[in-house]
Amino acid sequence: MTYCVAIKLNAGLVFLSDSRTNAGLDQISSFRKMMVYEKAGDRFMVLLSAGNLSISQSVREILQTTQIKDEADGEPVTIWNARSMFDAARVLGAAVRHVHERDGAALKRSGVDFNVSLLFGGQIRGEGMRLFQVYSAGNFIEATSETPYFQVGESKYGKPVLDRVLTPETPLNEAAKCALVSMDSTLKSNLSVGLPLDLVVYEEGRFSTDKIVCIDEQNPYFRMLRENWGQKLREVFDSIEDPAWAGASNVPIIVPSPRSKPLKKITTVSEKLV
Template sequence: MTYCVAIKLQAGLVFLSDSRTNAGLDQISSFRKMMVYENTGDRFMVLLSAGNLSISQSVREILQVTRLNCSDGGEPITIWNATSMFDVARVLGAAVRRIQERDGEALQRSGVDFNVSLILGGQIKGEGMRLFQVYSAGNFIEATAETPYFQVGESKYGKPVLDRVISPETPLDEAAKCALVSMDSTLKSNLSVGLPLDLVLYEEGRFESDKIVCIDEHNPYFRMVRESWGERLRAVFDSIEDPAWNGGQTDVPIRVEPHRNQHLKKITGPEEKLI
């Protein structure tokens, strides 16, 4: 499995992925899930992938040569000449469908689902930054101000901190820190996600990035984040008052009458009914 997250902000984009794949407890390997496409001064794009490794690798392999015919008979659209990120997402969707047409039936006969989830984000000169999530059918949705991030893979463990911290106004470095905390929560709770990590920050309007880093278990900043988050989370937990079951001095009693419901009823014998 894997975990990837991408965040769209007013200041830029943040991309983070792990590198673990597994086909059982005794078949664990590392494969990068992130691809960066950059034509300095013209376009900057990042692709994240999760799901069946053979499918995602095949999609990435043919993405650069996939072409969409123009309705006006002009030059076919590729990821390198598209004038919008929407068209790049269309090209990616076409690449997914092409692999499905080629391999889907054979996979189905072998009892393997056609499973791939992709995140595509970036900026092309002439328009603003955009972020898309692409599904196994090749269809996609776009991030909005209300939902400024996408996750693929083991997303549930890292979602709470993103929901509490991330908004379009979040500074780029703060969002990167939040993404790393989100990843740490996932690493802590799921063995199918593992180091090393790939982290990319893109600043709006640059059409290039030099903020690309591979993070392993020896990375000083990530080690600090892991230790600090664990310690301070425990400190906040310890600062919350325990429930006072036996009364006493408290401003937050737990034994109170609910406004609209009743307390749970005990069944004390075979003759009693729940309703």
Template sequence: MTYCVAAKLNAGLVFLSDSRTNAGLDNISTFRKMIVYEKAGDRFMVLLSAGNLSISQSVREILQIEQLKDPEGGEPITIWNAKSMFDAARVLGSAIRRVHERDGDALRKADLDFNVALVLGGQIRGEAMRLFQVYSAGNFIEATDETPYFQLGESKYGKPVLDRVLTPETPLAEAAKCVLVSMDSTIKSNLSVGLPLDLVVYEADSFKTDKIVCIDHDNPYYQMMHNNWGRKLREVFDSIEDPVWDDAHTDIPIKMPAARHDMLKKISTPHEKLI
């Protein structure tokens, strides 16, 4: 399995992916799930992938050469000459459908699903940054101010911190920290996600970045974040008052709806405490 997350902020874009693939606890491998497409001064795009590894690798290869017919009769549209990120996402969708045409029947006969999911984000000169999630049918949706991030793969463990922290106004450094905490929470709870990680931070209107890093177990920032996050969570947990029974002294007693309280009175024994 895998976990990837990408966020679109006013200040830029943040992308993070793990690199673990496995077919069981005794068969774990490392494969990159992120690829960067850059033409300095003109466009900068990042692709994240999850799902069947053979499908995602095929899509990435075909994407380099995939073309769409220009409705205005110009040269075919590719990711390298697309005038918008929307058109680049269309080219990616076409690449997915091409792989499905080639391999779909064979996969079906082998009782395998055509399972792939991708996130494509970036900026092409002449328009604002955009972020898309692309599905296995080649269709896609775009990130909005209300939903400024996308996740792929094992999303449930890392989602709470994203929902609580990320907004379009979040600074890039803080957003990078947030997605790393999201990844760390996922790694803690799911053995199918693991280091090394690939992180890219892109500043709006730069069309390039020098903030690309591979994070392994020895990365000092990741180790500090991992240790502090666990410790701070425990401190916050310990600072919250324990629940108490109705007849005990507390500033914030636990209350129960009257009907529920009456029901418990009927089924309890004289020796039981009621809440």
């Protein structure tokens, strides 16, 4: 599997991906799932991919040369000359559809779903930052201030912390920390998500970044974060009172509220089920 998360904030964008791929539990490999496209001063774009590796590699391979034409005599649009991230996402969608045309039928004959999920975000001079999630059909949705992040791959273990922390006002490095905590929960729970990680932090209006880092087991910041998070989470857990029951020596703090109906016990075979 895979876990990738991309976050759009007022201050910039954060992208984080793991690098494990697997075809069964006994065939595990490491492939990078992040691509950074940069034309300094003009555009900065990051692509994260999950799903079938042969599909996502094919999409990445043809993305730069894929063109869309809105009018017969119009200029072909590529990710390098698109005037908006929306058009760049359309080019990406076209690349996905192209791979589907080429491989979809043969995959189907082999019983393999055409399964690819992409996150594509960045900024092109002349407009604000934008972040898209592109589906297997080449269609896509855009992140808004109500939902400032997208995940692809194994998204569930790492979602609660994103929901608790992220808003468009979250500072960039705090959002990067949040993404790393989210990744930590996922790494702990799903063997098919693994190190090293690729992390990119982009500041609004820069059209370039030098904040690109590959994080492996030795990375001192990630090690500090994992240890502290695990230990402090446990301290918080311990700091919350355990439930006590009516009749116990403590205050009976776990009592049903007046309207709740307690469960009926079944005590003989003849008793009616409720």
